[in-house]
Amino acid sequence: MIIEPKPATVKGPVDWFTGDVWIDAIATRKPAPSRMIAVRVRFAPGARTAWHSHAHGQTLHVTAGIALMGTRDGTILRVHPGQTVYTPPGEEHWHGATPGDxxxxxxxxxxxxxxxxxxxxxxxxxDDYHRP
Structure with a gap:
């Protein structure tokens, strides 16, 4: 076993995010066969990802605030702390903070x-972010 040093918090790249977002690596990619990556992402009010998809899907677990998560069909989920959302492989989506929190x-x-x-x-x- 190894206690890993904590990497510095990094600002989310402007190509991937609208607004201010900070990322903390929790589990970085290890040599095969491991493929796991885990990060903590903090969004300022109104901040959100760009549209994106994941080759093997993505699991998001909300720890604070209320997340907005949108799909290409216009659905927007409101996800509360303690709730977990799974996005299947290849599904285009976005996620972010509400406008006020x-x-x-x-x-x-x-x-x-x-x-x-x-x-x-x-x-x-x-218009997609503010969809009712």
């Missing part, structure tokens, strides 16, 4: 041979 979630994914398995797409339009 911070939100934090744990993101769990299985990486691919060449990285984290995420495919990043265009930013979420304000």
């Amino acid at each position: 911070f939100m934090e979630h744990l993101a769990l994914v299985e990486g691919t041979a060449d990285g984290d398995g995420a495919t990043w797409l265009e930013h979420v339009a304000d």
Whole structure:
């Protein structure tokens, strides 16, 4: 067993996020056969991801605030602390904070041979984010 040093918190890249987002690595990719990656992501009010998908799916566990999670068909879920959402492989989606509050979630994914398995797409339009 090894106690790993805590990596520094990093700001979410502007290509992947709208608004202010901070990422803390919890579990980084280990040598095969492991593919697990886990991060804590904190979103400022109104911040959100761009549209994206994951090769092996994604599990999100909300730890603080209320998360908004949207799908291409226009559905927006409101996810509360303690709730977990699974997004199947290849499903395009976004997630973020409500306009008035911070939100934090744990993101769990299985990486691919060449990285984290995420495919990043265009930013979420304000009309899609504010959809009732």
